[in-house]
Amino acid sequence: xxxxxxxxxxxxxxxxxATLEGRNKVLGFWLFLGAETVLFGTLFSAFLALxxxxxxxxxxxxxxxxxxxxxxxxxxxxxxxxxxxAVQAMHKNKVKPMLGWLLVTILxxxxxxxxxxxxxxxxxxxxxxxxxxxxxxxxxxxxxxxGAHVAFGxxxxxLLILQVLKKGLTVVTAPKIYVSAIYWHFIDVVWVFIFTVVxxxxxxx
Amino acid sequence: xxxxxxxxxxxxxxxxxxxxxxxxxxxxLSLALTLIAFAAVASGEINSQFTYIILIGMxxxxxxxxxxxxxxxxxxGHLFPIMGxxxxxxxxxxxxxxASYWVWW
Amino acid sequence: xxxxxxxxxxYRGLMDWLTTVDHKKIGILYLMAGGLFFxxxxxxxxxxxxxxxxxxxxxxxxxxxxxxxxxxxxxxxxLAAMPLLFALMNAVIPLQIGARDVAFPFLNSLGxxxxxxxxxxxxxxxFAGNVPDAGWTSYVPLAGPTYNSGHGVDYYVLxxxxxxxxxxxxxxxxxxxxINMRAPGMSFMRMPMFTWTIFITSALIVFAxxxxxxxxxxxxxxxxxxxxxxxxxxxxxxxxxxxxxxxFGHPEVYILILPAFGIISEVVSTFARKRLxxxxxxxxxxxxxxxxxxxxxxxxxxxxxxxxxxxxLFSIATMLIAVPTGVKxxxxxxxxxxxxxxxxxxxxxxxxxxxxxxMGGVTGVMLAVAPADYxxxxxxxxxxxxxxxxxxxxxxxIFSGLHYWxxxxxxxxxxxxxxxxxxxxxxxxxxxxxxxxxxxxxxGMPRRVWTYLPNQDFDTMNLVSTIGAxxxxxxxxxxxxxxxxxxxKARNAKADAWEDGRSLEWTIPSPPPEYNFKxxxxxxxxxxxxxxxxxxxSAMTPAEPPGPIHMPSPSILPFIMSVGLFIxxxxxxxxxxxxxxxxxAVTLIxxxxxxxxxxxxxxxxxxxxxxxxxx
Numbered sequence: 023x024x025x026x027x028x029x030x031x032x033x034x035x036x037x038x039x040a041t042l043e044g045r046n047k048v049l050g051f052w053l054f055l056g057a058e059t060v061l062f063g064t065l066f067s068a069f070l071a072l073x074x075x076x077x078x079x080x081x082x083x084x085x086x087x088x089x090x091x092x093x094x095x096x097x098x099x100x101x102x103x104x105x106x107x108a109v110q111a112m113h114k115n116k117v118k119p120m121l122g123w124l125l126v127t128i129l130x131x132x133x134x135x136x137x138x139x140x141x142x143x144x145x146x147x148x149x150x151x152x153x154x155x156x157x158x159x160x161x162x163x164x165x166x167x168x169g170a171h172v173a174f175g176x177x178x179x180x181l182l183i184l185q186v187l188k189k190g191l192t193v194v195t196a197p198k199i200y201v202s203a204i205y206w207h208f209i210d211v212v213w214v215f216i217f218t219v220v221x222x223x224x225x226x227x
Numbered sequence: 228x229x230x231x232x233x234x235x236x237x238x239x240x241x242x243x244x245x246x247x248x249x250x251x252x253x254x255x256l257s258l259a260l261t262l263i264a265f266a267a268v269a270s271g272e273i274n275s276q277f278t279y280i281i282l283i284g285m286x287x288x289x290x291x292x293x294x295x296x297x298x299x300x301x302x303x304g305h306l307f308p309i310m311g312x313x314x315x316x317x318x319x320x321x322x323x324x325x326a327s328y329w330v331w332w
Numbered sequence: 333x334x335x336x337x338x339x340x341x342x343y344r345g346l347m348d349w350l351t352t353v354d355h356k357k358i359g360i361l362y363l364m365a366g367g368l369f370f371x372x373x374x375x376x377x378x379x380x381x382x383x384x385x386x387x388x389x390x391x392x393x394x395x396x397x398x399x400x401x402x403x404x405x406x407x408x409x410x411l412a413a414m415p416l417l418f419a420l421m422n423a424v425i426p427l428q429i430g431a432r433d434v435a436f437p438f439l440n441s442l443g444x445x446x447x448x449x450x451x452x453x454x455x456x457x458x459f460a461g462n463v464p465d466a467g468w469t470s471y472v473p474l475a476g477p478t479y480n481s482g483h484g485v486d487y488y489v490l491x492x493x494x495x496x497x498x499x500x501x502x503x504x505x506x507x508x509x510x511i512n513m514r515a516p517g518m519s520f521m522r523m524p525m526f527t528w529t530i531f532i533t534s535a536l537i538v539f540a541x542x543x544x545x546x547x548x549x550x551x552x553x554x555x556x557x558x559x560x561x562x563x564x565x566x567x568x569x570x571x572x573x574x575x576x577x578x579x580f581g582h583p584e585v586y587i588l589i590l591p592a593f594g595i596i597s598e599v600v601s602t603f604a605r606k607r608l609x610x611x612x613x614x615x616x617x618x619x620x621x622x623x624x625x626x627x628x629x630x631x632x633x634x635x636x637x638x639x640x641x642x643x644x645l646f647s648i649a650t651m652l653i654a655v656p657t658g659v660k661x662x663x664x665x666x667x668x669x670x671x672x673x674x675x676x677x678x679x680x681x682x683x684x685x686x687x688x689x690x691m692g693g694v695t696g697v698m699l700a701v702a703p704a705d706y707x708x709x710x711x712x713x714x715x716x717x718x719x720x721x722x723x724x725x726x727x728x729x730i731f732s733g734l735h736y737w738x739x740x741x742x743x744x745x746x747x748x749x750x751x752x753x754x755x756x757x758x759x760x761x762x763x764x765x766x767x768x769x770x771x772x773x774x775x776g777m778p779r780r781v782w783t784y785l786p787n788q789d790f791d792t793m794n795l796v797s798t799i800g801a802x803x804x805x806x807x808x809x810x811x812x813x814x815x816x817x818x819x820x821k822a823r824n825a826k827a828d829a830w831e832d833g834r835s836l837e838w839t840i841p842s843p844p845p846e847y848n849f850k851x852x853x854x855x856x857x858x859x860x861x862x863x864x865x866x867x868x869x870s871a872m873t874p875a876e877p878p879g880p881i882h883m884p885s886p887s888i889l890p891f892i893m894s895v896g897l898f899i900x901x902x903x904x905x906x907x908x909x910x911x912x913x914x915x916x917a918v919t920l921i922x923x924x925x926x927x928x929x930x931x932x933x934x935x936x937x938x939x940x941x942x943x944x945x946x947x
Contacts (some may be wrong), residue, residue, distance in 0.1 A: 027291075034331070039304075042512070042513075045512060046435040046436065046512050049308070049435075049511060050307075050435060050436060050439075050504050050505070050507075052305075052308035052311055052312075053307075053504045053507050053508060053538055054504055056312055056315040056538055057310035057315070057541070058542070059315030059316065059319060060315050060318050060539050060542040060543060061321055061543075061546055063318065064319075064322060065318075065546055066322075066323065066326075066549070067319070067325060068326065068550060068561060068576070069322050070326040070327060070558075071326040071327075071330040072561070072568065072569065075566075075567025076567070077566050088265060088268065090539070091299070092427075095261055099254070099257055099258065099261065102293070103250070103254045104295060106247075106250045106254075106297050110247055110250070152557050152558065152559050154560075155560060155565075155566055156560040156561065156566055156567030156568040157567065159553065159560045159561055160561065161548075163553060164561075181924065181927060181928070185928060186926070189930075194930050204298055204299075207297045207298045210293065210297075212452070214286050214290050217261075217264075217288070219286075222264055222267075222282050223279065226278050227275060307511055311538075314535070315539060317626070318539050318543075318626055321579075321626065322543075322575075323576050325579070326572075326575075328570055329571075329575065329638050332637070332638070
């Protein structure tokens, strides 16, 4: 193993894969994402089955406003790019820039979350609540699950920033940063399907 | 046979540090695909059948780009992540068929 | 990381068990908890059979009968069968692949405790007076808020949700373990068959359990927050629940049976003293069964009215599974063929498994014929079929595995006489109970109904069935007596306890030391240990020099996290928001501590490695 590598201040090239623990963490996390794929896939299929059943509530054409969805999409896409830069900075062992990119990542994440809360509150005003129809239930569950993932990601990456400030970039913290970046991209990938299937296809009808 | 290099020895030896360029290309590509999708819907000119096809196509390409570049799936040593995601996608695919054809009839 | 030589607190007694991250101890915990739930589920089964012993019996009322069948099914599948499999997985897999532990020891412990508290939550319903009573499949609208307004189904939803987290973690853990932690030289095609089946089963868990998670969330939202997933009046669909449940539920069946296939392969090959016949076809068949297992769920829904196209597709896909399963059956027979078979209790259970499972498989193909299924559906024929595959397949497999690996887990050989008595009583009792149920079903006796009228030709067969159930109970008691008797004996099992061991677990002491392998072994082929023995060697070639061994430190956090989820479950159920938030907060705070405080583990130095190890 690479105990001597970081004892004298030098990290190996890909610090997230330097130890067996790190490699286990990355692999295990990918398997978890496989499970998450199925989790969101099930939510999507429930939504697809129920999305036209609006009952007395508003339909998706009446409800959705594309500019707001577009703004949210852009914020999340930028945020994903920021975390790419963070991992690149980590591979070059530049700790300060890495922390900067991570900070921007979660600030954008917070912006996304704020927009989503604002959107949900608007919908509730328009009489689109959880018990309104099968469409509303499956909409809130799918988009809400995604939102909860964003919220968890913000807390997680925030905690990792504090840890790196305290412990520095080591073969223990590096896999965590790497894995959290993968998680953040995954959230963005899920959002691609949400804005496509829920919002754009909902607008088309 | 190729699957038994469980240690990540070979990939750790790739010494060149990759630049940000291809990630920016991936970003621009994602941006363009998103814009096309939104534009197709916002214009309201195209018939809905064709819009669906455009939307699904754009989403699939964008997800492919992000998985390959941003999530490093094109790099070496990602056999099991790729298999995991592909199998997940197969399960999801069957469920989407289920939701589209076998819930209401 | 030799740089960190931290002193780690080692616990003793009860605290040792609560904090352990050692896969062997977690295996024993799974065995105890799963065994306990097996007895609870068995008791429920006996009560069901007593109620049905004669026509118009009034041993229990109709409501209680519904609760009994629901809890029997749920308990046996989720809280008995799966944990018992996890017990064997934990006890054996790291040893078979030549590893010192699993990939994520902390998650392993977390997985056990979430399963345990989920199971406890589910069973507390008996004392709360609100027992789930909508069947183990919890079909809506029966399980929906309109027709089930009490808290019964809430216990089902939340209990399974919490237990499901544990199972998912276990699946990810064992996949990562088998991919990353194999000993030098052990390629995928040199892995023992049990390891292969656990690998595939773990993959099925990873891809099937999230579906259940979403289904349970949707049902929970319907019940607690007036959502409309399954409320037909507001645009929901009750067929959607059936789909979601069975997209999970059918792979679940293979999650249960594949490990049994693995156990049988090991036991048959060991006690026939022959290499497993057709190893690579066995691997291929396992992968194929797993893949097809995801494509056949709607055969549980033939009578729903999906239409001839869907019914035809799923009918054919289901019959296809018989092909790889047949490959396996013939491979076992050819392994036995010409072997010098040793009839131990473990071997008897394995050999008894083969014809029994074939019978369950044949009725499975019968049920796969969609037009005929309209006749069999919801009758005792179905009950007979799935008990043949789950009891005759899985439970026989578990008994076989327990008798086989008991010396490795505990260092003591189970009593062979009592073991054979267990086999014969259980085997005969099983066939008495369930064989006649095929005919009860064909005569038209519906399942899930609490009683029946006399003079329909049901009476005698039901009596026989109940007698068989008692005999199975006697078999289980024989096993328990065996365990108690054995635990009083000396710990003198040899490393290669059956002398014909083929895989790596038989190269280390019984029970193994904390670190399993003092030096990781070098694997030179399939049946690694047998190969060395055949070349006259008495030990594996080490793949590394001796040295200090790094171990993960024990932790109480998994236990506290699971308690947090347990409390949150009650909070959700009884609309106590502060309890729900408090419970989740406890869990999140534990995750915070786990992330912030690095676990450096500790080292066992060379001179300490012999301490307490039984030669």
